[in-house]
Amino acid sequence: xxxxxxxxxxxxxxxxxxxxxxxxxxxxxxxxxxxxxxxxxxxxxxxxxxxxxxxxxxxxxxxxxxxxxxxxxxxxxxxxxxxxxxxxxxxxxxxxxxxxxxxxxxxxxxxxxxxxxxxxxxxxxxxxxxxxxxxxxxxxxxxxxxxxxxxxxxxxxxxxxxxxxxxxxxxxxxxxxxxxxxxxxxxxxxxxxxxxxxxxxxxxxxxxxxxxxxxxxxxxxxxxxxxxxxxxxxxxxxxxxxxxxxxxxxxxxxxxxxxxxxxxxxxxxxxxxxxxxxxxxxxxxxxxxxxxxxxxxxxxxxxx
Amino acid sequence: xxxxxxxxxxxxxxxxxxxxxxxxxxxxxxxxxxxxxxxxxxxxxxxxxxxxxxxxxxxxxxxxxxxxxxxxxxxxxxxxxxxxxxxxxxxxxxxxxxxxxxxxxxxxxxxxxxxxxxxxxxxxxxxxxxxxxxxxxxxxxxxxxxxxxxxxxxxxxxxxxxxxxxxxxxx
Numbered sequence: 220x221x222x223x224x225x226x227x228x229x230x231x232x233x234x235x236x237x238x239x240x241x242x243x244x245x246x247x248x249x250x251x252x253x254x255x256x257x258x259x260x261x262x263x264x265x266x267x268x269x270x271x272x273x274x275x276x277x278x279x280x281x282x283x284x285x286x287x288x289x290x291x292x293x294x295x296x297x298x299x300x301x302x303x304x305x306x307x308x309x310x311x312x313x314x315x316x317x318x319x320x321x322x323x324x325x326x327x328x329x330x331x332x333x334x335x336x337x338x339x340x341x342x343x344x345x346x347x348x349x350x351x352x353x354x355x356x357x358x359x360x361x362x363x364x365x366x367x368x369x370x371x372x373x374x375x376x377x378x379x380x381x382x383x384x385x386x387x388x389x390x391x392x393x394x395x396x397x398x399x400x401x402x403x404x405x406x407x408x409x410x411x412x413x414x415x416x417x418x419x420x421x422x423x424x425x426x427x428x429x430x431x432x433x434x435x436x437x438x439x440x441x442x443x444x445x446x447x448x449x450x451x452x453x454x455x456x457x458x459x460x461x462x463x464x465x466x467x468x469x470x471x472x473x474x475x476x477x478x479x480x481x482x483x484x485x486x487x488x489x490x491x492x493x494x495x496x497x498x499x500x501x502x503x504x505x506x507x508x509x510x511x512x513x514x515x516x517x518x519x520x521x522x523x
Numbered sequence: 524x525x526x527x528x529x530x531x532x533x534x535x536x537x538x539x540x541x542x543x544x545x546x547x548x549x550x551x552x553x554x555x556x557x558x559x560x561x562x563x564x565x566x567x568x569x570x571x572x573x574x575x576x577x578x579x580x581x582x583x584x585x586x587x588x589x590x591x592x593x594x595x596x597x598x599x600x601x602x603x604x605x606x607x608x609x610x611x612x613x614x615x616x617x618x619x620x621x622x623x624x625x626x627x628x629x630x631x632x633x634x635x636x637x638x639x640x641x642x643x644x645x646x647x648x649x650x651x652x653x654x655x656x657x658x659x660x661x662x663x664x665x666x667x668x669x670x671x672x673x674x675x676x677x678x679x680x681x682x683x684x685x686x687x688x689x690x691x692x693x694x
Contacts, residue, residue: 343658413672416665416670416671443655443672443680444680480675481555483559483563483570492590493590493593495593496592496594497594500594500673500674501601504603504673504683505603507683507684510685512646512684512685513685513686514689515668516638519626519631520632521525521526523527
């Protein structure tokens with residue numbers, strides 16, 4: 220399994236790192252820019268195949284999240300250094316390759332009457348959990364920045380290559396600028412393996428973490444199989460912050476081969492199908508059984 | 524609308540039943556329903572196939588069967604007895620349709636299927652395997668109590684929920 224951070228993020232995600240729990244506002248981002256704590260960002264022009272302007276998507280190197288966090292801790296020079304490096308990355312050839320992919324994907328959306336399933340899922344999830352949920356155009360522009368929107372079109376592997384290179388440059392920059400000098404912060408990459416109404420289990424390379432499902436819902440990430448980045452931070456006055464963001468999955472492990480969902484029981488009488496399940500799935504199911512069962516109302520349709 | 528167990532007389536209804544609008548997961552269901560579902564239900568008593576009719580018209584087909592989930596823990600195997608909601612297919616013209624009481628036909632059919640799956644049990648674990656892209660079905664099942672999700676294969680997830688019958692009202 221190879222899960223990497225998304226190379227770009229939205230303005231809202233940067234502001235979520237700057238002030239956890241505070242609503243995103245243009246004014247706060249302008250202040251960041253004014254103090255050189257954020258890069259200029261990239262702009263993708265979205266046009267229909269006939270050239271009609273559909274809108275613009277703005278996005279920023281993910282190093283801006285580190286810069287925002289440094290700014291919150293009062294590490295001004297570090298924040299400015301990170302923002303400068305973020306700008307360098309945004310000027311790179313790889314960033315340009317990905318910007319074009321966003322434009323192509325966005326333009327295709329304008330021509331296609333049926334939005335892709337991942338966009339439909341994103342809009343549904345965020346509509347329930349975000350104050351911006353009603354603004355579908357803004358949500359669509361946010362979705363376009365996620366690699367899930369355009370990575371499937373990567374026939375020659377150029378986009379994956381660009382993502383790997385940008386991830387390498389970002390982690391090199393973090394090491395060079397000693398970002399680890401900030402209070403305890405860790406980044407966890409993994410894939411959502413199990414989920415219920417309350418919690419979700421994210422499996423990383425070496426460990427598995429649990430987080431409230433709501434945290435994934437808010438970001439439009441509550442889906443089994445979704446790759447996520449968890450930015451984890453111990454807060455100075457106690458407690459901790461976990462911010463879930465999308466991630467890129469480049470080499471997903473194939474789930475163990477299951478029998479076809481359409482296989483039917485055979486034999487006679489009330490014989491049941493026996494299906495082997497993973498021990499972790501069984502544990503998850505057993506946890507669920509400990510909860511209060513759902514009460515079933517009487518059958519609303521009469522038996523003939 | 525009423526429902527009953529499917530019988531050999533329904534063969535023609537099954538043949539003409541259409542529930543797919545073209546998505547791969549809808550095609551899977553339609554192929555199953557129009558292909559092997561009835562034949563299998565008639566052959567094996569353990570497979571319960573229900574038909575939902577409005578007059579003579581087939582509105583929906585739903586099926587369930589018992590399923591034992593076996594988890595291997597090395598030296599021992601743990602068994603969870605469940606009932607799988609194996610299929611729920613709504614005719615294309617009834618998808619999204621509301622009844623006179625304002626409830627969706629899909630919700631009524633699912634409630635009835637859940638009830639039928641629990642016949643003979645005070646409470647039970649119900650499961651269903653759904654295509655990850657079938658957002659409407661995932662939302663419907665979650666609303667009706669199948670809230671736990673685990674990976675099944677690259678295209679499907681297994682949903683499960685724990686159900687209990689409401690005690691009858693004694694007057």
